[in-house]
Amino acid sequence: MKRLFLTITTVAGLAAALPAAAQFQKPEDAIKYRQGAFTVMAAHFGRVGAMANGRVPFDAKVAQDNMAVVMAVHKLPMAAFGEGTDKGAPQRAKPEVWKDGAKFKAAGEKMVAEMAKLDAAVKGGNLDAIKAAFGPAGGSCKACHDDFRAEKYSTN
Amino acid sequence: MKRLFLTITTVAGLAAALPAAAQFQKPEDAIKYRQGAFTVMAAHFGRVGAMANGRVPFDAKVAQDNMAVVMAVHKLPMAAFGEGTDKGAPQRAKPEVWKDGAKFKAAGEKMVAEMAKLDAAVKGGNLDAIKAAFGPAGGSCKACHDDFRAEKYSTN
Numbered sequence: 001m002k003r004l005f006l007t008i009t010t011v012a013g014l015a016a017a018l019p020a021a022a023q024f025q026k027p028e029d030a031i032k033y034r035q036g037a038f039t040v041m042a043a044h045f046g047r048v049g050a051m052a053n054g055r056v057p058f059d060a061k062v063a064q065d066n067m068a069v070v071m072a073v074h075k076l077p078m079a080a081f082g083e084g085t086d087k088g089a090p091q092r093a094k095p096e097v098w099k100d101g102a103k104f105k106a107a108g109e110k111m112v113a114e115m116a117k118l119d120a121a122v123k124g125g126n127l128d129a130i131k132a133a134f135g136p137a138g139g140s141c142k143a144c145h146d147d148f149r150a151e152k153y154s155t156n
Numbered sequence: 157m158k159r160l161f162l163t164i165t166t167v168a169g170l171a172a173a174l175p176a177a178a179q180f181q182k183p184e185d186a187i188k189y190r191q192g193a194f195t196v197m198a199a200h201f202g203r204v205g206a207m208a209n210g211r212v213p214f215d216a217k218v219a220q221d222n223m224a225v226v227m228a229v230h231k232l233p234m235a236a237f238g239e240g241t242d243k244g245a246p247q248r249a250k251p252e253v254w255k256d257g258a259k260f261k262a263a264g265e266k267m268v269a270e271m272a273k274l275d276a277a278v279k280g281g282n283l284d285a286i287k288a289a290f291g292p293a294g295g296s297c298k299a300c301h302d303d304f305r306a307e308k309y310s311t312n
Contacts, residue, residue, distance in 0.1 A: 039192035076196065076225070
């Protein structure tokens with residue numbers, strides 16, 4: 001377990017803000033945690049997107065409430081991709097997450113940077129600015145999914 | 157789907173702070189969302205608890221960072237227990253969640269109240285105060301689990 005912890009803290013620089021974050025008893029815990037954080041993030045990011053894309057009426061307060069949840073959880077998953085967590089529970093993470101850790105980390109950092117821009121736009125309350133920032137933010141999700149997320153869940 | 161949405165907003169008063177939160181395309185989405193939020197909450201609550209219980213050294217900043225995540229997600233799950241979400245994906249929610257909605261809501265509100273007290277203690281940075289608040293907070297989790305969470309996952 002000590003090895004798992006050390007690897008996580010080395011690989012996932014994004015966890016720096018939460019030095020005690022990388023504490024999982026077993027790989028399954030890390031896998032479910034990162035999946036849970038992504039699920040919550042995606043739900044609230046999608047609600048901002050629904051406004052950015054005109055599917056629901058724009059409400060600055062609602063956008064801000066949803067974006068606050070995104071900002072609270074978006075850095076969490078990266079702390080839970082430590083070595084040894086490629087197995088332990090069904091997941092869609094590709095082996096490339098661990099084979100090309102530098103590229104994966106860069107993809108995560110790109111997402112964090114784009115979310116910061118979107119958050120600033122949402123806080124500003126200008127729908128045009130939100131629309132402009134939403135595309136690149138969503139693009140940063142998709143780029144990482146394309147490279148590091150499989151179509152189907154693994155069976156272990 | 158409109159029925160699902162209306163029921164959620166009626167039952168889950170805790171969602172009031174996020175009026176657009178109760179938007180799920182299908183029951184499976186709501187189930188995975190609430191499970192994800194609980195998983196993230198439990199992980200960070202547990203890290204506060206490790207300090208409260210003396211299993212790891214107390215670090216006020218680390219406690220605050222972890223408690224901030226708890227506070228960001230702890231109200232989210234209640235918005236995702238709408239009618240019709242008792243099936244759709246494997247879950248541990250008992251039928252009592254929907255049979256006794258008032259009691260379930262009260263249990264959620266008790267948890268929210270205890271987390272607010274714990275959050276205040278963590279922000280204060282006094283370990284004795286954190287220890288005093290952690291027990292009742294954890295007790296509010298357990299009480300709800302005892303009444304509304306099954307031992308095993310359902311198969312649908």
